Amino acid sequence: AQSVTQLDSQVPVFEEAPVELRCNYSSSVSVYLFWYVQYPNQGLQLLLKYLSGSTLVKGINGFEAEFNKSQTSFHLRKPSVHISDTAEYFCAVSRGGADGLTFGKGTHLIIQP
Amino acid sequence: ETGVTQSPTHLIKTRGQQVTLRCSSQSGHNTVSWYQQALGQGPQFIFQYYREEENGRGNFPPRFSGLQFPNYSSELNVNALELDDSALYLCASSHGTDYGYTFGSGTRLTVV
Numbered sequence: 001a002q003s004v005t006q007l008d009s010q011v012p013v014f015e016e017a018p019v020e021l022r023c024n025y026s027s028s029v030s031v032y033l034f035w036y037v038q039y040p041n042q043g044l045q046l047l048l049k050y051l052s053g054s055t056l057v058k059g060i061n062g063f064e065a066e067f068n069k070s071q072t073s074f075h076l077r078k079p080s081v082h083i084s085d086t087a088e089y090f091c092a093v094s095r096g097g098a099d100g101l102t103f104g105k106g107t108h109l110i111i112q113p
Numbered sequence: 114e115t116g117v118t119q120s121p122t123h124l125i126k127t128r129g130q131q132v133t134l135r136c137s138s139q140s141g142h143n144t145v146s147w148y149q150q151a152l153g154q155g156p157q158f159i160f161q162y163y164r165e166e167e168n169g170r171g172n173f174p175p176r177f178s179g180l181q182f183p184n185y186s187s188e189l190n191v192n193a194l195e196l197d198d199s200a201l202y203l204c205a206s207s208h209g210t211d212y213g214y215t216f217g218s219g220t221r222l223t224v225v
Contacts, residue, residue, distance in 0.1 A: 105155050
């Protein structure tokens, strides 16, 4: 079975500053990796995904993530955050097929003006 | 293109009752999966349906069951409700294995 650890439950950052949200996973097999964002009282929106190929993945809203197989990490970054980025961010993994997604507990990104 | 729609948005049930939640998949998507998200937690995979057959299941008891219809809409049924079943239930659809899961806004179930 696989698992996901999001190391920070909350990350406060000032507007226009860079941010990194950390995600580590464990799995005995190759996995696909995802980052989702959840705004209050809404469902999940896919930010980006890593299936194969280049380890640097670019997503929507200026976010990017880097897959590091040796460190089993998939950290999410944004060079300059905006107040509208305030939300809950979830890292997830899947072995594919009918496996479903295994999510971390989430990181609450708090943007301070 | 339409997204994933879920109904109802909120629901209150009594312990021991049964509940049915509904999901309409995004147009063109033939795979639907359901997740349970307890307050302050990440979503947990309940099960997945592909072409009307359950083809994957998480660690949930049999009282959680589902259906997928020919038009790819879906239902989640929960029998003998327990207080711990109180959660946000999310439906997600995708096309085959492209892993472009589109999530609905969820149904908030409260069991009292």
